[in-house]
Each structure stands twice: as C-alpha cells, then as structure tokens.
Amino acid sequence: MASTPPTSSNSHGGPGRHETFELSPRGPFMFLLVLGLALVVICVGLAIVDQYLARFRDSSARQANELPPGYVAQAHPAPPEPRLETTGDAVITAVRARDQKILTTYAWDDDARTLVRIPVDRAIDLVVAAGNGVPTTLPANGLVVAPSATRPTGGAP
Secondary structure, three states: OOOOOOOOEOOOOOEOOOOOOOOOOHHHHHHHHHHHHHHHHHHHHHHHHHHHHHHHHHHHHHHHOOOOOOOOOOOOOOOOOOOOOOOOHHHHHHHHHHHHHHHHOOEEOOOOOOOEEOOHHHHHHHHHHHHHHOOOOOOOOOOOOOOOOOOOOOOOO
C-alpha cells in the first residue's frame, strides 16, 4: 500500500505540514485595551464616590459640632484615660523614698505580729552565715561534697 502525499501546499510550493494561518495581535491588544479602560473608569468612579462621601461626612460633622473619626483637631485635646503623671518628679521621689524605707528598716509585716520585715542587707548576711549546709569557701582540692542531709534521695547520681 502506498501512502498518498498531502494535497495542500505552502506558499513555497512544497507540501504543507504546518498551520497555514498566523495569530493576529489584534485580539490580545483589544483585550488589554478594554481591560485598561475598565480600570481607569473604576478608579475615576471610586474617586467620585470618595469625594461625595467626604462632603457628606464633613457636613454631618459640622451639624453634630464634632470632627469625624480619623480627623485631627486643631487644638490639643487631653489624651484618653489613663493619663500620665502631671505632678512631675515629686510622686516618683515619694515612691522611691517609701521603697527605700521598706528595704532598709525593721518592721512587723502583719497585724498579728508573726512576720518580721528585716533590711535586705541583713537578710543576705543571715543567709550567707547559715550556709544551708553548703560550704561558703572551696576546699584545697576544689571539690565540694554536700553533706548527707542535703543530698537528694533517689534518682541519678
């Protein structure tokens, strides 16, 4: 059986084995042009609506005698609560003096007189003197071994 040659031919006179038409750029160009014009119309429409709403918002604010949210007033209004200290350094100085008195004096810490507050420096000295079973200086060999009363029971060595 013999194969039959194609009947179409290209512009060069040979048999045509590809498409005979080219893609026209007019279709994609028109699509992009229409898309661009639509975007411009949408942006212009949004700007017109924004201007209309701004006029409406401004006129209603003038009627209510207050500025709409997002507008800055010409005067300097008080900030919202809680406000910052306005008395200056006097308050912080008083607070620091009270704290210093608490940290450096003896006093009863409760009404039943069962808890005593002592100065921080004295408390540090008492803790160091007690040692809690841990030596405060290293031995000559540099190894510290805790007494048996302070060793944890069970677990890994």
